[in-house]
Amino acid sequence: MTSDDEETTRYHITSVEGMEQGDRLRITVEGRDIVVFRGAEEFHAVGNVCQHQGAPMCEGRLLHPMETSEDGRELEQGESPTVACPWHGWEYELTTGDHVAPTEFSLPSYEAFTHEGELFVEL
Numbered sequence: 001m002t003s004d005d006e007e008t009t010r011y012h013i014t015s016v017e018g019m020e021q022g023d024r025l026r027i028t029v030e031g032r033d034i035v036v037f038r039g040a041e042e043f044h045a046v047g048n049v050c051q052h053q054g055a056p057m058c059e060g061r062l063l064h065p066m067e068t069s070e071d072g073r074e075l076e077q078g079e080s081p082t083v084a085c086p087w088h089g090w091e092y093e094l095t096t097g098d099h100v101a102p103t104e105f106s107l108p109s110y111e112a113f114t115h116e117g118e119l120f121v122e123l
């Protein structure tokens with residue numbers, strides 16, 4: 001654990017060696033159940049408990065939903081990753097924890113990053 005400033009605390013989690021894109025790691029930090037996903041280029045940390053009925057999001061499927069092109073004429077592969085709940089499919093943005101539909105439901109979202117091959121999460 002490293003204190004970063006008055007508002008957040010940085011926690012060393014583990015080495016990222018061997019973690020491939022799509023891998024996930026369930027951790028408990030300060031009593032919070034968190035899952036860290038390895039995306040294409042970065043890591044995303046969100047709460048592990050689905051806001052619907054409590055499914056473990058660490059068992060969810062990672063997706064890159066289709067998005068409308070800038071001119072609005074085509075669908076194209078989106079860049080913003082999501083995770084689909086393993087029980088009933090609610091889908092959350094990994095970058096924000098927000099449900100993809102305009103609802104009040106969202107997963108807690110945390111800063112996750114690497115430094116010199118080590119994974120850190122800030123709360």
Ligand code: FES
Nearest residue numbers: 050052053085088
């Ligand atoms: S528990 Fe996640 S969608 Fe139902």
